[in-house]
Structure formats: structure tokens, C-alpha cells
Amino acid sequence: xxxxxxxxxxxxxxxxxxxxxxxxxxxxxxxxxxxxxxxxxxxxxxxxxxxxxxxxxxxxxxxxxxxxxxxxxxxxxxxxxxxxxxxxxxxxxxxxxxxxxxxxxxxxxxxxxxxxxxxxxxxxxxxxxxxxxxxxxxxxxxxxxxxxxxxxxxxxxxxxxxxxxxxxxxxxxxxxxxxxxxxxxxxxxxxxxxxxxxxxxxxxxxxxxxxxxxxxxxxxxxxxxxxxxxxxxxxxxxxxxxxxxxxxxxxxxxxxxxxxxxxxxxxxxxxxxxxxxxxxxxxxxxxxxxxxxxxxxxxxxxxxxxxxxxxx
Numbered sequence: 001x002x003x004x005x006x007x008x009x010x011x012x013x014x015x016x017x018x019x020x021x022x023x024x025x026x027x028x029x030x031x032x033x034x035x036x037x038x039x040x041x042x043x044x045x046x047x048x049x050x051x052x053x054x055x056x057x058x059x060x061x062x063x064x065x066x067x068x069x070x071x072x073x074x075x076x077x078x079x080x081x082x083x084x085x086x087x088x089x090x091x092x093x094x095x096x097x098x099x100x101x102x103x104x105x106x107x108x109x110x111x112x113x114x115x116x117x118x119x120x121x122x123x124x125x126x127x128x129x130x131x132x133x134x135x136x137x138x139x140x141x142x143x144x145x146x147x148x149x150x151x152x153x154x155x156x157x158x159x160x161x162x163x164x165x166x167x168x169x170x171x172x173x174x175x176x177x178x179x180x181x182x183x184x185x186x187x188x189x190x191x192x193x194x195x196x197x198x199x200x201x202x203x204x205x206x207x208x209x210x211x212x213x214x215x216x217x218x219x220x221x222x223x224x225x226x227x228x229x230x231x232x233x234x235x236x237x238x239x240x241x242x243x244x245x246x247x248x249x250x251x252x253x254x255x256x257x258x259x260x261x262x263x264x265x266x267x268x269x270x271x272x273x274x275x276x277x278x279x280x281x282x283x284x285x286x287x288x289x290x291x292x293x294x295x296x297x298x299x300x301x302x303x304x305x306x307x308x309x310x311x312x
Contacts, residue, residue, distance in 0.1 A: 121150035188222040
């Protein structure tokens, strides 16, 4: 009887412990589902409806079975296996303007030395202009194209040829423009290949004409882009150095006779200017003289006619 009483007491106690354990496990399950919803914001849990799960945005994530948890791998942002951009090559155009003075008659020597410096560096003379003033002094401009790698070396050599009054060096970075031109060229080449492939598939004359028109337009634009790239390549490869050279006379030590000579030179320049002005005005002077002669003849004839009428 004692054993029966113990069993009657122990069985309800075990049942109560089992119910409590089941409730605890169910509570843990609810917290786990709620955590999943909070982390990836994919599912929602409704406690009022007895713990049913609902899928959010089923059109985006696709159909799922009730209670199924969907996990996705995040998009890979690593760069170890991805493509890398090509290294940007720096392209700079460099130009310089050097103003220099030298003594009277020194232009020829300075020019010879400057041209020799440019030729020794692999450069050449692009243009040259010179002239003389009334005092016999030469004023000239010499434009040299110098390889960019030898630019600084030639600049130093030019500066030692005479008295430099001013020097300006300017640079222009065309790297971004060149990259853009390369991209456009690749696109145009692909377009050209596409239209060339369509020529053999044309089924009528009208289709052939239309393809040819588009192809000609693409090829023209491609030639323009290629020409601009070639021009930039040349400008980057060879820098431009412009030398402005002026001969100057001696200003110190002028005496009386030097002043007299300068006065006569100024008087001669004035007479030459007057003579030049008269030469340009000569056609107008001749026209004025002809008109004046005609007017004088008419007036004189009228006076004679009036006198004769009065005498008669």
C-alpha cells in the first residue's frame, strides 16, 4: 500500500515537470525565431496567432514552405579575384617661353648655338622669324621642338647663351582626355566591326545603303578621335620652347657727336615717313589737282564770256 501511495504522488509530479520542461523548450524556440527575424528581416513571428511565421516579400524571395528559414550568402565585395582598372599613364604637355637680350650683331651666334642644342637633344626648329629696326638691331623669334626627356637640359643650355630677361614654363595634363579618347576609340572600333559584319547580311539595296551610311559616320568619327590622339602623343613627346631674342645697343658713353648723329637719324626717319605719306597720298593729290583745274577753266571761261557781253 505504501508503494502504491508513492507511485500516486510521483506520477503527477513527473507529469508537471514534463509540462514545465516542454513550455521552457517552446519558449526558447520562440526566442530563436524572433532573433532570426531581427537579424535578416526576412521572416516575422506573430505571437497572437500561436507562433505562425509569415514570409515577407514572397515575390522577391520566391515561395517557401511554412517554417522554413532561408539563408543567403552576402555579395562578395573582395578585390582579390576581381578585375582591376588599367594604370593611368601620366601625359603632360610642356611649353616654355624664354626672352633674351644680346649685344648688337649677336643674334647669329645665339641662333646657331640654340639650334645646335636642339639638334643634339634630338629636336628640331619648328618656326623662325626675324627683322631689323632702324638702328640695325635684330629682333627674332625662334620656336624649337625638344624631346620631353631632354627639355630641362636644353633649357639650361639656352639660358647660358645670353641675358635672360624672363622665362615662363607651362604644363598641361591631358591624361584624362587621352583615357576618354581611348575609350571612344574602342567603342567606335566595335561599332565599325558590327556594321562591317552586317554588310554581308543585307538583303536589299536600301539596307546596304543604310549600313554604308552608318559605317561611314562611325569611320569618320574614329578617324577624328585617332587624329586627336596622334596630336596629343606628338605634343607630349616633344615639348615646345620659344626663344624671343632682342639685340640691344650700347646706351652708356654717348657723347655730343653721338647725340648729333642720333638727331640726324631721327630727322632722316621723319623725312622718310613724310615721303612715304606723300607717296601714298599721290593718287588723291593728282585727283584733287585735276578737279581744281577743271573748275578753274570753267570759271575763267564764264568771266571772259561776261566781259565780252559787256563790251558789246
